[in-house]
Amino acid sequence: MTDSPPGRTRQKTTHQDGDRLLASTARAAWMPMAATATASAASAAATLALPAVLAAAVTSALSGRGVHAAAWQLGLVLAAGTVADLTGTLAGAASTASAITSLRLRLTGHILSLGATATRRLPAGELANRLVSNTSVVASTPVSLLRTAVGLITSAGGVVALLLVDWQAGLAFLIGVPIAMIVIRRLVTRLSGLFDRYQAAQGRLAARLTDTLAGIRTVQASGSAGREIARVLAPLPDLSAAGHALWRAQARGVWRISLIRPLVEVAVLAVAGLGVADGRLEPGQLLAVAGYTLLGLSFIDHVDALMDFSRARSAGRRVSEVFALPVPAPGTRPLPDGPGALSLRGVTVLDDQGEPLLDRLDLDLPAGTLTALVGRSGAGKSTLALLSGRLIDPDRGDVLLDGQCLRETDPAALRDAVAYAFERPALLGGTLAGAIAYGLPAAGRDDVQAAARAAHVDDVVRRLPRGYDTPAADALLSGGELQRLGLARALVRDARLTVLDDATSGLDAVTEAQVTRTLTVDMRGRTRFVVAHRATTAARADLVVWLDRGRIRAQGTHRDLWRDPAYRALFATATAPATEATLATAAVATVPASLEEEPCPPRP
């Protein structure tokens, strides 16, 4: 028994895991964080000292006594504030940048180690969102929390200082604050509802645009770009209406906020002014009162930042979810030389709900032969293909290559021994040449071209504007062309076991026959494991393994299995009646083995 399936682990990830991630991010960047904290504290102290120092300086300037000393003091406080702010900004940026970098790299490493399980658990778009945007929220949270905390402390310090300068003015301030709080809360609640409406309209518009781009070939052929534009823009009036509603709500709310802040200011100034008239306060101290009032009110600016914290927690949880997916432990033993015999012993794989995808499977692929794996969709064929090169681990049982358990085998040795081609390969590595040689930096252009020729895709590539140097993302490739590039990527590796997971389904008949010849003739002697949907592929295999609901239903040659009507039904078109096509399939499939030798007559 090994790792529990990650699907169930995911549900256990809670806000606490997210918070732990936030905390560990802060700890990891503790040095720049400490510098940021020190600088912020210094800046806060300077900010708090400034109104008092300024008031004292004005008082002494008016009296003419100790002007220079007061000016020095003021200059020192201002300079200290400036230096602290600069240091804080730089240290904060450095801290956030290093936290983002290390978090992203750690997450990338984790996702890459998950291999094929990563996208089985979370869609690629979700992974990208977590890697690019959630990490950035998580990593910048410690510094922004620190800033918010310092800001709130400074604001509170302002209130205390105000009370110290003149408790009556401070009292006037404290009466105004609760009113401001209530107004702000009401505004925020109302706006969030309106934002949902606005974003829904935006989503509809984007969805329509995506639709149109997906069908752009029809739009080109119909010359209907103009009408498409109008169709995409149809939700625009809704968007506009929601936008105007937002403005109206803001106008009502902001008016109150913008009134409360200055009225508190005037009230405090009036109380302090009376204090000056009474002689309780120096004229210069009015400046201190005004300054501390502003500082005290600055808490309003930090309310948003506190609300952002809930966003940061959920981002933290989403990132921890990915970290919670268990990574298979890499093996350490080198792979002994061998012909590429694959064996499965009591292999069970469970899905997210704990239902078996493969159920106690025992299987031996004879070395040096072509084995076809057939079965209805959902029978577990792809899962079995992924197991064969340890792209996933079984929940129970062992997979052995030339007698050695894949779990114990060094990953690099394993990759040299097992090559894969898929139904829909992802072409990575930049150019088409880079895509074929992906993960094999030693492969030269000659190797790449030879593999492309073997996969019958060389001529396709050479017709492209920049040939092998065409960026993979710019090449308009059909499904069949993509599959043949994926095949070339497998062939260039010259591995002892080659696994083809439905890797020729998009090819037309002639090309498939050519590719099949590469598999049956050129690769003779290597172990080949092919997931097949077509009778012709199964007919050319040395051994056919018939998988049904996670169990092996039968194995043998295609000709023997063909006697079973249920086996024949696997290759019939689901919706088609017995047409010429299916009848022809039956006819060809029973053709004697001579076809295996020469599947494709020479071209004229």
Add this chain to the structure above:
Amino acid sequence: MSAPPLTRPVPGAAPAAPAFRLLLTLLRPRRRHLTIALVWSLVEGLPAMVSGLLIGAAMDHGLLAANPAAGLGWLGLLGVAMIVKAAATQLMFPHLAAVIEPLRDDLITAVVTATVTRAATAHTPPDTAAVTRLTAQVETVRDLLSALLRSTRQLGISLIAALVGLLLLSPIAAAVVAVPVAVALLVFARLLRALVTRQRALVLTAETLTAQVTPILAGTRDVAACGAYQQAGATVREAVTAQSAATTALARAGTGRRLVVALGAHLPLLILLLTAHSLVQDGRLTTGEVVGAMTYVATGLEPAMRALTGVAGGWGVALAVTLRRLSETTAPAETTTIPAVTPSARPTTATPVGYRLQAEGLGFAYAAGAAPVVCDLTFTVEPGEHLVVAGPSGIGKSTLSLLLTGLRPPTAGRVRLGGVPLDDLPAAELRSLVALIPQEAYVFTGTLRENLAYLSGTDAGDACLLAAAQAVGADGLVERLGGLDATIDVPASLSAGERQLIVLARVHASPARVVVLDEATCHLDPAAEHRAETAFATRERTTLIVIAHRISSARRAGRVLLMDGAAVLLGTHADLVARSALYADLVGHWDDQG
């Protein structure tokens, strides 16, 4: 609502200012509301302008003159000024809305128009990820511009208000303050340029990061299968560190903003302080005026400088960079090596006689050096004929379909329809005479009627649409969905075959005389495919060209065009079986497929 074109070329304009030009184009139609909003913004600046004056007066004429009531009166005036400011804020909002909302509408219209037009004239796959980026960018412009307009007061007006107030209070104090402020503003203008450059670098590295990371994350299986952990990790590492470096560089440049505040607000405070005593002694300033001047600098000028550097150096810079990215997107597509599909520049009066389709020495290659996809092809398809194009995949059958329908200009030779070269036909007429159905069926959110009448417009009645559906075998589907009024909310919820049936019915109902099916029936079963093809073959006055998916299509055709790289053969099915080993081979293997 018709929005002004945002991509109007301005002759002789500096290439460095596309963002500014776009902003002007967007704001120009909204001049009136913009002006009113700015006037209210001026009113909003009132308290900043009079605060020092009123506090000085409250001191000199009230609180220090043993007349607290008068002092409170002056402070009361300050309260009134602040109420006026709050009222101005509220009155400003409708005008801001009248600027921002239509501006956003224009921007979205321009972005959608440019994206769709570009995609419709390009020959590379459209970048669907750009949709998300574009909507985010439009929203960023809306947010930043409204924030900027709302804080215009802080941006310049409170700075000016504080200086004007200072001038009214004491010209000498104003002179002392004005010089460092002017120097600070000059330094800030220089700084802005560096900030824009670095902000742009940051945006670009962020885009690169997403572009690099997404395919790798989508292909973790492939990375594992290729053992390419190192290579994939290195790709991500490069993009991640580049983005972090850009972030740090921007933050470093950003510290300049804080220095500008020190220069423009803190320095004047010190100068004022050092000169205050002698100015008071000379009788050129009163005590109240000193406190008032210090109030202006400490609570008016300093926050204004902070806001200016923060708002212009943060939001303003971000806005400039986003606008520039958008103006790059909404600009007309650049001419690539392959000329885009454009209507002919020549004024055309040519009318096709009949609809015979002729290919004359037709050739196509992606680039001058690249191997040609189609080479020196000459043949004629008579009106009403049924031709099938066969050949291995990747041989150029789809390219041929694009050339025959005029969607891609050939690099050699030409195609005539009814004797007229496709170039000389008005684009609208060509597109309505010739229909191409690609493999990916385009069904959009809307009613079934809208989807079926897509090519026939309003002239096609329901009876005509239903007849077309019946002909191609989509009648059962129409019935199942609930008739022509049924709404298709999520096109992807239909199966690929069902979507192909809808598109086939759509073209059957259209006025097209030449119909090209490019594997348009590949998701139908053979019987359904037979019915759909027969519907077009027996349609009146229709030339049918089928890019074959199954060999059964070729058996039904009058003639077959066989493509095999350099060689092209044209003949009947039986003819080709006898003449071409490749064709015989194709027929043999094709029959294998279910």
